Amino acid sequence: MSVILYACAVRSRDGLPLSASTDFHQHNQVLECKRKLKALSLTLSQCPARGTAQGRDLCIHFSSAGDVTFLAICTDSVPSAVAFSFLEELQWEFSVSCSSTSVALASRPYAFLGFDRVIQRVKHNFNFARGPPVHLDPSPPPVIVRLEDVEDVNVIVNGYSTLPMQSAPNYRMTPVTALGILSLTLNIMCGALSLIRGVHLAEHSFQEGYGNAGKVTAFLTAFSANILQCYLHLFYCSARKRKTCGLLFLICVCHVYLYGLRNLWQIAFHVLVALLSAQQTLIRKPLEKHCDIGV
Known part of the structure; x- marks a missing residue:
């Protein structure tokens, strides 16, 4: 037939x-x-x-x-x-x-x-x-x-x-946990603090020269890394683990370099928030592929 x-x-x-x-x-x-x-x-x-x-x-x-x-x-x-x-x-x-x-x-x-x-x-x-x-x-x-x-x-x-693991709208992630929301909130707060300190330092130091250009760059780099950590936590992308670890390392280096403008407690707070965000990003996985209709 x-x-x-x-x-x-x-x-x-x-x-x-x-x-x-x-x-x-x-x-x-x-x-x-x-x-x-x-x-x-x-x-x-x-x-x-x-x-x-x-x-x-x-x-x-x-x-x-x-x-x-x-x-x-x-x-x-x-x-x-x-x-x-x-x-x-x-x-x-x-x-x-x-x-x-x-x-x-x-x-x-x-x-x-x-x-x-x-x-x-x-x-x-x-x-x-x-x-x-x-x-x-x-x-x-x-x-x-x-x-x-x-x-x-x-x-x-x-x-x-085996589908290529690329950033695509078809990859859905597991729901964000309460701890994940907390890490996002703290990350945004840390990024805002770094941005404010960087802009404030630039306004006052660049009038007298560029001696603090490295410190300003460190503040702005830390701010950018915090925002990228939030992005990695919310959306799937390729090489996600390497990017997460790289951003964590970058934040740690920036805040060690900023010792003097920030005390040990402030540095420890920023590093711990970055570490929490990285940990939450790594445990948030893409959802398993749903069964297709008729299969």
């Missing part, structure tokens, strides 16, 4: 899933094909507009239109013409209901959840109609894509693709 098992829409430039059909296929072969589909979606910017990735018994067909690509998992008995007619039908339905601007501004997975029902309806029509509509397509024939190449590009480990 010719069957379209699964279909989804993703953003072509980064593979962000926009919508997908809900299904309950728990067969290992189907699940494995879905994982390969996810890996393929991350390389669509390097793929042709139309293509087919052939598996043993299942095939992945994909077709791009603008910034949106539709992909479908079908049994190998589904004719290529039928599969691409199905994808074209989805493209037309999507273009009617969703604008290119909303696609470009989407920042979270499955932002077009309502389109799932359309995918289900069109999939049902193609699967159960006696003669699914097949359109004459003047487009070039689909390019055959090797899934092994896709896996190599995405560094798939045990069937899962």
Whole structure:
């Protein structure tokens, strides 16, 4: 029996899933094909507009239109013409209901959840109609894509693709704790104190020369490091651990250099606040990836 098992829409430039059909296929072969589909979606910017990735018994067909690509998992008995007619039908339905601007501004997975029902309806029509509509397509024939190449590009480990850990709006962090809020408040206060002292010292010393330029720079550097510590605590970015430790070291060096303008108790307070902020930043981890719809 010719069957379209699964279909989804993703953003072509980064593979962000926009919508997908809900299904309950728990067969290992189907699940494995879905994982390969996810890996393929991350390389669509390097793929042709139309293509087919052939598996043993299942095939992945994909077709791009603008910034949106539709992909479908079908049994190998589904004719290529039928599969691409199905994808074209989805493209037309999507273009009617969703604008290119909303696609470009989407920042979270499955932002077009309502389109799932359309995918289900069109999939049902193609699967159960006696003669699914097949359109004459003047487009070039689909390019055959090797899934092994896709896996190599995405560094798939045990069937899962390892995503590059970059700063991105899709990474959500665990909630900020009460101690984390306290560290942010103290960090802002320490940064404000350093800024005020630095500006005050600059106003009085630069009138007589630049002998305290190093001290002013240390105050302003400590202020900047405090603000960056707050940023690292609130948002995810790459090399987060190294940056956190580097900022802690920088704050310690600045306040040791400022000994004389600040007493030991003041230096100890600023260093302890920086240490608390670094500790809270390091224990705040990205949330585990949520299960995708239909997977």
